[in-house]
Amino acid sequence: MLKLFTILAAAAVATASPITKREPGGLLLCTGANSTGTCQYNVYPLDSCINITTPFTGSTNTFAPDGEAFACYPYAMPCGSICTSPEGCTLGAIDFNYEHKYNLSAVSWAAVASFRCFTKNTITVVEEVRKRSQ
Numbered sequence: 001m002l003k004l005f006t007i008l009a010a011a012a013v014a015t016a017s018p019i020t021k022r023e024p025g026g027l028l029l030c031t032g033a034n035s036t037g038t039c040q041y042n043v044y045p046l047d048s049c050i051n052i053t054t055p056f057t058g059s060t061n062t063f064a065p066d067g068e069a070f071a072c073y074p075y076a077m078p079c080g081s082i083c084t085s086p087e088g089c090t091l092g093a094i095d096f097n098y099e100h101k102y103n104l105s106a107v108s109w110a111a112v113a114s115f116r117c118f119t120k121n122t123i124t125v126v127e128e129v130r131k132r133s134q
């Protein structure tokens with residue numbers, strides 16, 4: 001009996017692990033700073049543009065990616081819009097270590113319109129280095 005229980009428990013762990021394993025793309029959005037206000041956590045598909053929707057429109061103060069090897073670009077305009085700003089219309093790559101992820105108002109970016117998350121690779125590292133040296 002004990003042995004059967006052990007087998008069943010092992011099977012439950014095996015089937016549960018693909019679901020409970022954290023995937024890249026996990027992102028917490030909250031209307032308030034420091035994870036306050038209305039919050040929504042989702043694992044977003046990578047390399048896909050996601051429009052910010054109600055209630056976060058104009059008030060995305062918490063923008064906090066999980067710790068896996070990915071980052072997200074917040075954009076000032078919705079998906080599909082052409083960027084006409086010479087600054088490039090993104091705040092730059094935000095990852096788990098970004099210092100203002102719990103308060104985008106501190107960098108005047110609470111009005112995020114859309115975002116795109118991507119796996120970190122050598123190209124994005126080069127972009128980050130270039131951005132920081134400007």
Ligand SMILES: *[C@@H]1O[C@H](CO)[C@@H](O)[C@H](O)[C@H]1NC(C)=O
Nearest residue numbers: 032033034035036099102103
């Ligand atoms: C927000 O979090 C920061 C960092 O933990 C803390 O210093 C600050 O006091 C918090 N502010 C509020 C209003 O909770």
Ligand SMILES: *[C@@H]1O[C@H](CO)[C@@H](O)[C@H](O)[C@H]1NC(C)=O
Nearest residue numbers: 049050051078079080081114
């Ligand atoms: C995002 O919003 C814009 C403007 O409302 C719309 O044209 C576009 O189809 C939306 N894209 C996605 C991926 O939701």
Ligand SMILES: *[C@@H]1O[C@H](CO)[C@@H](O)[C@H](O)[C@H]1NC(C)=O
Nearest residue numbers: 033034102103104105106107
């Ligand atoms: C977030 O930043 C804004 C602008 O700098 C500041 O007024 C506000 O107190 C900050 N909120 C928290 C919770 O730290």
